[in-house]
Amino acid sequence: MSAPRSVARSAPNVHTTAAERLRRDGQRYTASRRSLVEILEATDRPLTIPELLAERAGIPQSSAYRNLALLERAGVVDRVVATDEFARYELAEDLTEHHHHMICARCSAVSDFVMAPRAERRLDEAAEATAAEAGFQVTSHRFDLIGHCRDCVAAA
Ligand SMILES: [Zn+2]
Numbered sequence: 001m002s003a004p005r006s007v008a009r010s011a012p013n014v015h016t017t018a019a020e021r022l023r024r025d026g027q028r029y030t031a032s033r034r035s036l037v038e039i040l041e042a043t044d045r046p047l048t049i050p051e052l053l054a055e056r057a058g059i060p061q062s063s064a065y066r067n068l069a070l071l072e073r074a075g076v077v078d079r080v081v082a083t084d085e086f087a088r089y090e091l092a093e094d095l096t097e098h099h100h101h102m103i104c105a106r107c108s109a110v111s112d113f114v115m116a117p118r119a120e121r122r123l124d125e126a127a128e129a130t131a132a133e134a135g136f137q138v139t140s141h142r143f144d145l146i147g148h149c150r151d152c153v154a155a156a
C-alpha cells in the first residue's frame, strides 16, 4: 500500500485572504504575521511554536504567541490538539485542503493525511446517520487517528 498523499498547500490567494480576514478583525497583516503564514504554507504538518520559531530566524517568541492567537481568531490558522501539552498550528482548512491527522501517543508527532474520496464519503454517511438520530446537522468533521508512528513502531 502506498503512503497517503500529502495535503495540497498551494492556494494562490492565501496571503490576500489572510490579509482580508485580519482586516475584518481590525488587525493588519504585518511582516511577522506573514512570516508565520509562509512557514505554515511551506510545511507538511502542524508545527509547535518552538518548531515555528526554529524555521526562521528573527521572529520574537513573545510576538509569535500573540500573532498566532490573532491569526487563529481571524480564521487564518487552526490550532491542532495532540497528545502532549504543546499547541500545534496549521493553516485553516479552507486555505489548504480537507485532511486528517495521525497523532503518535508515544512521541506526539503529528502528521497530515488525505483520505480517498470514497473513504470520505463513507465517513460522512456514517457521521450523518449517527447525527440524524440526535437531530444534529453535520456541516464538517474532524477525524484524527491516535496510535504509534513509524519511528516509534521501529524503536519498540
Ligand atoms: Zn512516535
Ligand SMILES: [Zn+2]
Residues within 6 Å of the ligand: 098, 099, 100, 115, 120, 123, 141, 143
Ligand atoms: Zn474527512
